[in-house]
Amino acid sequence: MTRGTGRGGASPAPRSVDVARLAGVSQKTVSRVFNDEQYVSADVRRRVLEAAEELGYRRNNAARALASGRTRSIGVVTLGTALYGPASLLMGVERVVRDTGYALRVVNTMEGDPAGIAGAVDSLLDQGVDGIVVSEPIDELAAGGDTALRVDVPVLVLGAPSPVVAPTVLTAGDGADLMARAATEHLLDLGHATVHHLAGPQAWYAARDRLDGWRTTLTAHGRTVPPVVEGDWSAASGHAAGRELAADGDVTAVFAANDDMAIGLMRALAEAGRRVPHDVSVVGFDDVPVAAYVTPPLTTVPQRFDAVAQEGLKRLVHAIENPDAIPLPASDPPVDLVVRASTAPPPNRTAPVRGRAAASRSRSAAPTAPHANGGRPTPN
Amino acid sequence: MTRGTGRGGASPAPRSVDVARLAGVSQKTVSRVFNDEQYVSADVRRRVLEAAEELGYRRNNAARALASGRTRSIGVVTLGTALYGPASLLMGVERVVRDTGYALRVVNTMEGDPAGIAGAVDSLLDQGVDGIVVSEPIDELAAGGDTALRVDVPVLVLGAPSPVVAPTVLTAGDGADLMARAATEHLLDLGHATVHHLAGPQAWYAARDRLDGWRTTLTAHGRTVPPVVEGDWSAASGHAAGRELAADGDVTAVFAANDDMAIGLMRALAEAGRRVPHDVSVVGFDDVPVAAYVTPPLTTVPQRFDAVAQEGLKRLVHAIENPDAIPLPASDPPVDLVVRASTAPPPNRTAPVRGRAAASRSRSAAPTAPHANGGRPTPN
DNA sequence: TTGAAAGCGCTAACAT
DNA sequence: ATGTTAGCGCTTTCAA
Numbered sequence: 001m002t003r004g005t006g007r008g009g010a011s012p013a014p015r016s017v018d019v020a021r022l023a024g025v026s027q028k029t030v031s032r033v034f035n036d037e038q039y040v041s042a043d044v045r046r047r048v049l050e051a052a053e054e055l056g057y058r059r060n061n062a063a064r065a066l067a068s069g070r071t072r073s074i075g076v077v078t079l080g081t082a083l084y085g086p087a088s089l090l091m092g093v094e095r096v097v098r099d100t101g102y103a104l105r106v107v108n109t110m111e112g113d114p115a116g117i118a119g120a121v122d123s124l125l126d127q128g129v130d131g132i133v134v135s136e137p138i139d140e141l142a143a144g145g146d147t148a149l150r151v152d153v154p155v156l157v158l159g160a161p162s163p164v165v166a167p168t169v170l171t172a173g174d175g176a177d178l179m180a181r182a183a184t185e186h187l188l189d190l191g192h193a194t195v196h197h198l199a200g201p202q203a204w205y206a207a208r209d210r211l212d213g214w215r216t217t218l219t220a221h222g223r224t225v226p227p228v229v230e231g232d233w234s235a236a237s238g239h240a241a242g243r244e245l246a247a248d249g250d251v252t253a254v255f256a257a258n259d260d261m262a263i264g265l266m267r268a269l270a271e272a273g274r275r276v277p278h279d280v281s282v283v284g285f286d287d288v289p290v291a292a293y294v295t296p297p298l299t300t301v302p303q304r305f306d307a308v309a310q311e312g313l314k315r316l317v318h319a320i321e322n323p324d325a326i327p328l329p330a331s332d333p334p335v336d337l338v339v340r341a342s343t344a345p346p347p348n349r350t351a352p353v354r355g356r357a358a359a360s361r362s363r364s365a366a367p368t369a370p371h372a373n374g375g376r377p378t379p380n
Numbered sequence: 381m382t383r384g385t386g387r388g389g390a391s392p393a394p395r396s397v398d399v400a401r402l403a404g405v406s407q408k409t410v411s412r413v414f415n416d417e418q419y420v421s422a423d424v425r426r427r428v429l430e431a432a433e434e435l436g437y438r439r440n441n442a443a444r445a446l447a448s449g450r451t452r453s454i455g456v457v458t459l460g461t462a463l464y465g466p467a468s469l470l471m472g473v474e475r476v477v478r479d480t481g482y483a484l485r486v487v488n489t490m491e492g493d494p495a496g497i498a499g500a501v502d503s504l505l506d507q508g509v510d511g512i513v514v515s516e517p518i519d520e521l522a523a524g525g526d527t528a529l530r531v532d533v534p535v536l537v538l539g540a541p542s543p544v545v546a547p548t549v550l551t552a553g554d555g556a557d558l559m560a561r562a563a564t565e566h567l568l569d570l571g572h573a574t575v576h577h578l579a580g581p582q583a584w585y586a587a588r589d590r591l592d593g594w595r596t597t598l599t600a601h602g603r604t605v606p607p608v609v610e611g612d613w614s615a616a617s618g619h620a621a622g623r624e625l626a627a628d629g630d631v632t633a634v635f636a637a638n639d640d641m642a643i644g645l646m647r648a649l650a651e652a653g654r655r656v657p658h659d660v661s662v663v664g665f666d667d668v669p670v671a672a673y674v675t676p677p678l679t680t681v682p683q684r685f686d687a688v689a690q691e692g693l694k695r696l697v698h699a700i701e702n703p704d705a706i707p708l709p710a711s712d713p714p715v716d717l718v719v720r721a722s723t724a725p726p727p728n729r730t731a732p733v734r735g736r737a738a739a740s741r742s743r744s745a746a747p748t749a750p751h752a753n754g755g756r757p758t759p760n
Numbered sequence: 761t762t763g764a765a766a767g768c769g770c771t772a773a774c775a776t
Numbered sequence: 777a778t779g780t781t782a783g784c785g786c787t788t789t790c791a792a
Contacts, residue, residue, distance in 0.1 A: 015769055026779045031771060039777050061508050062445035063769035066784045071442060073485075073507075080471050087467040091460050094488045103507050104486045105453075108474045127453075127483050128441050235673040260670055267673040290640055293615040293647040295675045395785055406763045411787065419761050443785035446768050763792075768785105775780070 014055040023051035034059055065128065073103040074316070075124030077117055078135040080108035083233060084288045085206070085258070085303065089135050089158055089173075092309030100317045105129055109138075117163055121151060129153065131320045133313070137163045138203045154319035156312045160205030168319045168327055172312030175332040176206055179301045180213025182335045183255045183283045185221075186299070190281065191345045192253035194223040198241050198265055199230045200257035210257045210285060226250075231257070235264035242268025245280075252280055252346040259284035259291050259300055266294070266342065277344035287338055297340035304333045394435040403431035414439055445508065453483040454696070455504030457497055458515040460488035463613060464668045465586070465638070465683065469515050469538055469553075472689030480697045485509055489518075497543055501531060509533065511700045513693070517543045518583045534699040536692045540585030548699045548707055552692030555712040556586055559681045560593025562715045563635045563663045565601075566679070570661065571725045572633035574603040578621050578645055579610045580637035590637045590665060606630075611637070615644035622648025625660075632660055632726040639664035639671050639680055646674070646722065657724035667718055677720035684713045 016030045023030070025044060032040050033048040040048075051057075065071045074097050079086045090106070097104045105127055107120040117137055124132055132151065135158045154168035159176070162169045187195045197214045200207030211228065218225050229244060231237030238261030245251045246269050256262035262284035266276050274280050276296055284291060287302035315328040396410045403410070405424060412420050413428040420428075431437075445451045454477050459466045470486070477484045485507055487500040497517055504512055512531065515538045534548035539556070542549045567575045577594045580587030591608065598605045609624060611617030618641030625631045626649050636642035642664035646656050654660050656676055664671060667682035695708040 017769080027769090028771080028780080029778060032778085035771085041777065044778085058506055060446070060769050061506065062442050062451065063784090064771075065442035066440070066446050066786085067769080067771040069771095069784075080475055082464055082468040082471055084462055087471075088462040091462055091467075091488065094486055095460055095490075098487065098503075103503075106474055106484045106486050107478065108471065110475075123478075123483075126438055126441065235670040239673055263670045264673040267675060267677075270675060290615040290643045290670065290674075293619055293644040294670075295647060295650060297647075397785080407786080408763060408788090409761095412762085415787090421761065424762085440785050443768090444787075446770085447785080447787035449768075449787095761792105764790090766787105766789080768787085771784085772782085773780100774782105776778080 013060075014057045016057070016059065018055055019048060019051045019057050022055065023047045070130055071103075071128045072101065073105055073127075073129050074131045074133060074313075074320075075105045075107065075121075075127065075129035076133045076135060077107050077109060077120040077124065077137075079138070080110040084260070084286055085159075085305070086136050088303075088305040089309055092306045093133055093135070093158075093313060095306070096310050096313040100313065102130070102317070121164060125151065125153075131156070131316050132166075133158060133316065134160075134163065136160065136204065136206055138201075139163060139205065154316055154323075156316040158308060158312055160209075168323075170312065170315050170319065170327060170330070172315070172330060173303075173305075173308035173332075174205075174209065175335070176209035177213030177216070178332075179285070179303075179335045180210040180255070181217045182337050183285065183301050184214050184217040186337050186339070187253040187255065187281055187283060187343065188217075188221055188223070190253070190343060192281065193346070194218060194226055194253070196226050196245060196251050196254045197228050198238060198245070198254055198256040198261050199228050200261070201232050202230060207257055214255055231261045231264075233258055233260060235260045235267075237261060238264025239268045241265060243272065245269075246272035246274050253282075253343075254280060255283045255285075257285055259286045259288045259298060262298055262300070262342075263290075263294050266296075266298075277342050279347055281343040281346075283337075283343060291338075292340060296342050299340045299343040300338055302336070302338055307333045393440075394437045396437070396439065398435055399428060399431045399437045402435060403427045450510055451483075451508045452481065453485055453507075453509050454511045454513060454693075454700075455485045455487065455501075455507065455509035456513045456515060457487050457489060457500040457504065457517075459518070460490040464640070464666055465539075465685070466516050468683075468685040469689055472686045473513055473515070473538075473693060475686070476690050476693040480693065482510070482697070501544060505531065505533070511536070511696050512546075513538060513696065514540075514543065516540065516584065516586055518581075519543060519585065534696055534703075536696040538688060538692055540589075548703075550692060550695050550699065550707060550710070552695070552710060553683075553685075553688035553712075554585075554589065555715070556589035557593030557596070558712075559665070559683075559715045560590040560635070561597045562717050563665065563681050564594050564597040566717050566719070567633040567635065567661055567663060567723065568597075568601055568603070570633075570723060572661065573726070574598060574606055574633070576606050576625060576631050576634045577608050578618060578625070578634055578636040578641050579608050580641070581612050582610060587637055594635055611641045611644075613638055613640060615640045615647075617641060618644025619648045621645060623652065625649075626652035626654050633662075633723075634660065635663045635665075637665055639666045639668040639678060642678055642680070642722075643670075643674050646676075646678075657722050659727055661723040661726075663717075663723060671718075672720060676722045679720045679723040680718055682716065682718055687713045 017027050020027045020030045030048050033045050076093055078090050094104050107123055109117050109120045131154045133156045137160050151164050151166040155166040156170045159173045184195050199211045215225055229241040231241050242265035262282050266282055269276055269280055276282055284298045284300035287300045291298040291300050318328050397407050400407045400410045410428050413425050456473055458470050474484055487503055489497050489500045511534045513536045517540050531544050531546040535546040536550045539553045564575050579591045595605055609621040611621050622645035636645055642662050646662055649656055649660055656662050664678045664680035667680045671678040671680050698708050
């Protein structure tokens with residue numbers, strides 16, 4: 001537990017020379033010890049460490065950065081929301097970054113922020129980071145009118161193709177289209193004629209990806225592609241969209257681009273007297289912690305934020321430390337739907353329902369429908 | 381839109397001397413311009429800015445920090461979770477920090493992390509931050525066995541009393557007990573004989589605060605204080621606790637320490653055949669975005685994360701920049717409950733219910749109970 | 761209003 | 777295995 005004593009406002013912080021003097025070695029040797037370089041005898045190392053401990057020495061990172069040209073820090077550009085996706089990704093990133101010995105600097109972008117991602121990246125560059133992570137970018141670069149931002153450190157983009165130009169650009173977690181496919185196919189397999197989509201804001205790559213996956217799947221199966229309803233990720237927008245969808249008797253299955261919207265949607269359906277999953281099936285995306293506990297428990301596509309962050313950062317750090325090596329290849333995590341109680345076969349396979357509530361009230365009114373897990377929530 | 385051109389791997393980054401030479405001034409003058417110091421003629425300023433633009437100059441922060449002894453950065457210690465509270469607070473902090481011109485460094489602590497908060501603070505100190513924000517600390521310092529960590533920069537603690545010793549320690553957002561009181565009194569006002577509490581993990585100051593507020597309120601009203609059930613903030617733990625509470629026919633009102641647990645709790649009650657709010661009223665805490673859209677819409681105590689972060693940081697920055705001045709006073713934001721449809725008078729005022737479901741089925745089975753907002757979700 | 765000189769505390773390169 | 781010598785690019789004196 002080496003821990004600074006905190007000089008009580010008095011004497012200035014000790015420097016490596018002070019440690020060197022006390023240990024009877026040169027400054028360079030102190031540097032060697034603290035950088036874990038080789039060629040330091042066990043005895044000298046011990047003496048240096050003791051001297052440092054005694055003085056309460058901690059090395060000055062600014063001086064280190066200035067002399068070495070590296071800050072040993074990684075910057076993250078993330079969206080200024082507490083949305084489950086971005087927040088989880090950020091936490092995952094922090095964890096891995098710390099493990100790799102880098103410091104983390106964070107800059108937010110807000111939707112509608114004029115400076116946008118370019119401004120955020122720019123400010124990180126000002127701070128002198130060694131690498132940059134752009135998490136879940138939305139595209140507003142076009143609005144800037146400026147040419148695409150050029151960056152001279154490696155960049156990792158999470159959940160999207162890259163919005164910047166850099167010598168090394170890596171991506172991870174951009175397989176949302178495949179996951180959307182799994183969701184859509186699940187509903188088709190249950191017998192639904194087609195699947196409606198409650199999309200996320202189309203400025204987000206992540207939202208477009210999910211929409212693409214959904215559309216492609218329907219087309220591949222020869223189904224009609226119904227008009228898209230767009231939300232803003234919030235439960236409130238899902239609720240608003242749900243009122244529209246509830247009014248359309250043809251809607252028997254909806255794939256929502258995230259769980260929050262799915263929850264708002266289910267609420268609107270309930271208010272309109274359309275039961276989930278009996279009349280309408282709903283699939284979400286993310287697997288937020290409450291998903292298993294809403295009514296009915298939500299079938300959804302879990303995202304593996306930790307895995308994505310870890311995988312991506314491993315490659316980013318590799319790129320930072322081996323500028324001339326070939327970047328490590330990406331490997332996307334597998335897709336697996338979590339089936340709970342918000343999905344079921346359509347109300348009437350042969351005669352599509354027209355108007356609301358035709359031939360319903362037949363099955364149990366309990367919100368937890370029959371399924372693999374019998375309506376019992378699945379903690380995850 | 382001053383933006384680095386990104387030298388294509390070739391020429392080294394321009395320094396302030398280069399700019400000075402091109403502008404025909406001294407290095408110091410360039411420094412003056414970039415630091416917005418006074419005593420620079422408009423003409424010289426313009427020439428310097430042009431030269432800088434032309435060269436794609438951006439100043440070196442490491443050198444700046446080394447020369448000035450200040451990093452112009454603030455460190456945040458936060459919990460490594462995507463929990464709504466901590467995540468929202470972090471986002472709020474980032475927003476304000478950026479506005480004040482400081483950079484943000486983030487370090488997580490995980491529950492059960494041996495190094496804990498002390499280790500996190502220590503690593504920020506290593507990075508040379510000018511101030512530290514500790515968000516929603518849990519207490520594990522005792523476990524370290526070490527004396528309390530001493531820090532020589534100002535510290536702002538969010539949502540708790542301070543776990544560290546520093547020359548300046550500020551706190552903000554630690555009024556959870558008052559908010560818990562509002563929740564408890566709301567239920568008593570509805571006529572409930574007493575209120576049960578589904579608490580958060582007691583290692584968290586925030587959880588203990590809410591529990592204290594609840595207990596104090598019951599005592600002040602002369603009510604019996606029922607045994608506490610403890611969860612871990614998750615909907616899953618709320619669900620588990622809910623099974624217990626549902627089995628106890630005396631339970632007519634529960635105050636949960638956060639919304640996620642309240643949602644899990646409501647699910648468990650529904651599964652047990654106890655209707656919310658008809659048989660049991662539930663109040664949450666936080667006002668997460670989905671709270672208005674679960675079934676039934678949840679009555680809860682909203683937290684004003686942005687206000688807390690803003691208020692706290694204003695004071696922290698003041699303390700950093702005026703080390704010898706008296707710290708600015710705290711001002712806690714007001715409390716206001718959001719009443720939705722998960723609370724109602726107890727099922728039978730005069731004869732307490734024994735066993736389950738006595739005298740129920742009387743009111744509408746619709747989950748949205750009668751209330752100010754008529755069961756219509758209130759977007760926030 | 762501007763400039764010259766002297767470090768800030770470390771690491772890099774080259775001895776030894 | 778250890779020491780010496782130069783800077784890294786800026787801000788801080790102090791002069792002018």
